[in-house]
Amino acid sequence: MRTESELRRDIVEVGRWIHRQGLVSGYDGNISARLDRHRILATPTTISKGMMQPDDLVIVDYDGQKISGHRHVTSEIAMHLLIYRRRPDVNAVVHAHPPTATGYAAAGLPLNKALVSEVVLSFGCIPLAPYGTPGTAELTEALAPLVATFDAILMANHGVVTFGADLMRAYLRMETVEHFAKISLVTELLGRQALLSSAEVDKLLAARASYFGAGTPAIERSAVCPVTGGEAGRSERFWVSREELEELVAEASRRSNAQS
Numbered sequence: 119m120r121t122e123s124e125l126r127r128d129i130v131e132v133g134r135w136i137h138r139q140g141l142v143s144g145y146d147g148n149i150s151a152r153l154d155r156h157r158i159l160a161t162p163t164t165i166s167k168g169m170m171q172p173d174d175l176v177i178v179d180y181d182g183q184k185i186s187g188h189r190h191v192t193s194e195i196a197m198h199l200l201i202y203r204r205r206p207d208v209n210a211v212v213h214a215h216p217p218t219a220t221g222y223a224a225a226g227l228p229l230n231k232a233l234v235s236e237v238v239l240s241f242g243c244i245p246l247a248p249y250g251t252p253g254t255a256e257l258t259e260a261l262a263p264l265v266a267t268f269d270a271i272l273m274a275n276h277g278v279v280t281f282g283a284d285l286m287r288a289y290l291r292m293e294t295v296e297h298f299a300k301i302s303l304v305t306e307l308l309g310r311q312a313l314l315s316s317a318e319v320d321k322l323l324a325a326r327a328s329y330f331g332a333g334t335p336a337i338e339r340s341a342v343c344p345v346t347g348g349e350a351g352r353s354e355r356f357w358v359s360r361e362e363l364e365e366l367v368a369e370a371s372r373r374s375n376a377q378s
C-alpha cells in the first residue's frame with residue numbers, strides 16, 4: 119500500500135508522462151488515486167499536468183467535497199468518484215485527451231474491432247460513451263453503464279478515461295488505448311482490416327482471468343464488442359470509393375445483361 123506522499127509523487131510523475139507524450143495539452147486531463155475508504159487524492163483544476171508539484175494536489179471525500187489542498191477541485195471529479203464507487207477493485211483513474219483515440223471519439227467511433235490480440239485480451243474492446251457536458255451529471259450518466267465491465271472508455275467529443283488497481287496500470291492503459299487507436303487508423307488508411315474470428319476472440323476473452331486475476335470483469339462477446347471476422351477464421355474488410363462502387367455495380371450489370 120502506497121503512502122499519501124508516495125501517491126502524491128506518483129500522480130505528479132504520471133502527469134509529466136501524459137504531458138510529455140502529448141496525451142494532454144493546456145490544462146487538459148486529470149489523475150486521481152484512492153487514499154482510503156473516505157478520501158481521494160486528485161489533480162486540481164487549471165494546471166498543466168506536466169508542471170505539477172506534490173502539494174498542488176487536493177484531497178476530496180466521496181461526495182467530491184474538498185478536505186484539504188490550496189487549489190480548486192477539478193470539475194471532472196464526479197467521473198472519478200463514479201468509477202471508485204462502482205469498482206471496488208480500482209484504486210487509480212487517469213483521464214486525458216490523446217489525439218488519435220479522441221479523434222475516434224469525436225468521429226463517433228468506438229475502438230471495438232478485433233484487430234490486435236493483446237488489446238482484445240486486455241480490454242475486450244474500448245467502447246464509446248455518449249456525449250455528456252463535462253462537469254455535469256450527463257457525463258457520469260453516459261459513462262455509468264460501461265464502468266462495471268470496461269477498464270478504458272472513449273468519451274464522445276471529449277477524450278478517454280482509463281482505470282486500474284494502481285496508478286501504473288491506469289496510466290499504461292491510457293498509453294495502450296492511444297497506441298491501439300494509431301494502429302486502427304493505419305488499417306483504415308491501408309483500406310484493409312483482417313479481423314480475428316469469433317472463435318479466436320472467445321479464446322482470448324476466456325483467458326483474461328488467468329492473465330489478470332480472478333477479480334477481472336468477465337466480458338461476453340457481443341455483436342459490437344469486439345467486432346470479429348465472423349465464425350470462419352480471419353476475414354478482411356476493405357473500402358472502395360463511391361466511383362469505384364458505381365463502376366463495380368455497372369460492371370456487374372453489364373455482365374448480367376451480356377449473359378441474358
Ligand SMILES: [Zn+2]
Binds near residue numbers: 146147252
Ligand atoms: Zn476532459
